[in-house]
Amino acid sequence: MSLRTRVRRAGAPVGRPLRRAALGLRTRGWPAHSRLFIAQEGADWVLAYEARQLAKLASSLGIHVGPESWVNGIGDQSIFHESQFRLLLHPFKRRGNRLGFAYFHGRPGTPGMPEFDACYETLQRRHAEIDRIQVTNRAMEEVVLGTGVSSGKVHRIPIGIDVEAFRQRTPAAKRHARHELDLPESAYVVGSFQKDGVGWGEGLEPKLIKGPDLVVAVAERLRERVPELVFLLTGPSRGYVKAGLERSGVPYRHVFLPSEAVATAYEAIDLCLVASREEGGPKAVLESMAVGVPLLTTRVGQAADLVRHRSNGWMVDVEDVEGLVEWSAHVAEAPAAELEEVRRTGLATAEENSYEALRPRWRDLLDGFVEMPESS
Known part of the structure; x- marks a missing residue:
């Protein structure tokens, strides 16, 4: 422990009451x-x-x-x-x-x-x-x-969801995002946008409630079904997933974007994948819908309330790797008319749940x- 840390901790019992007293003086005129x-x-x-x-x-x-x-x-x-x-x-x-x-x-x-x-x-x-x-x-x-x-x-x-920050993408926006993130224009890109490692370091230890092991399992099997498969990862502590993709021979890009620039990642992908076992959101549900990206998620958090299977997205039970693989492949092969209907319905859901x-x-x-x- 450094000298500075020891001094700060030693002074804490005195410093905190003094700070509170000072705040009390500054705020004593405020109504409760x-x-x-x-x-x-x-x-x-x-x-x-x-x-x-x-x-x-x-x-x-x-x-x-x-x-x-x-x-x-x-x-x-x-x-x-x-x-x-x-x-x-x-x-x-x-x-x-x-x-x-x-x-x-x-x-x-x-x-x-x-x-x-x-x-x-x-x-x-x-x-x-x-x-x-x-x-x-x-x-x-x-x-x-x-x-x-x-x-x-x-x-x-x-x-x-901030529908002004996450706007419906255009073909030009998708091409631009792929260029900015160094993704092949011809690739089928699956996005996984979350923090799923323990702590704030490399994330080599999986945070299992976020399903990083399921992401790897899906990627390993999906590469046999979808040509030119590439995964785009965002967020911190993705080491476990990265190591698993490398073992499976699945190409990936990992970028860490500030919250204000996350929409660019959605513009670049063909499918947003959520494989969590437990969530409060995830934010990816409404973010993908707002941008117009197909969403495949497990039945967790607010996804269970907001996603209507085959209407505004696709949803499977928790830990259903087979279902995640099958519906991922389905979306990759789906006709434009089906994807357009899901996009339109998803946008309505996003607008109904904007801030x-x-x-x-x-x-x-x-x-x-x-x-x-x-x-x-």
């Missing part, structure tokens, strides 16, 4: 629960993007949004955590605050995920201290209500949680 503070995980990944979207929406409703760096010291205000893990895995005190969080995923009893059980058990004990919970799908809503929390505190709001379309649901969640103008 007149500011919204949005807490996120440290990594700039999905939850950071959702935090920015929530801050934008709250501001548009006339809500005062405070700086995220004040979350640990503020009192008598309203704090919404973008993940239940940030709040429920640690001792917490209300300090007069109203507390809320997103409970995207975390089914208790999941093998190898003791943090799921810990969060669930804490919510069972302390649900009276929680004021709002966002869930993204019916299955997780049932899980959360099983803790005994009042149904009036639980709001089902899917992870939305703007979900605004009334968020207003309902925030009403009574934080002060907002009556006319918003």
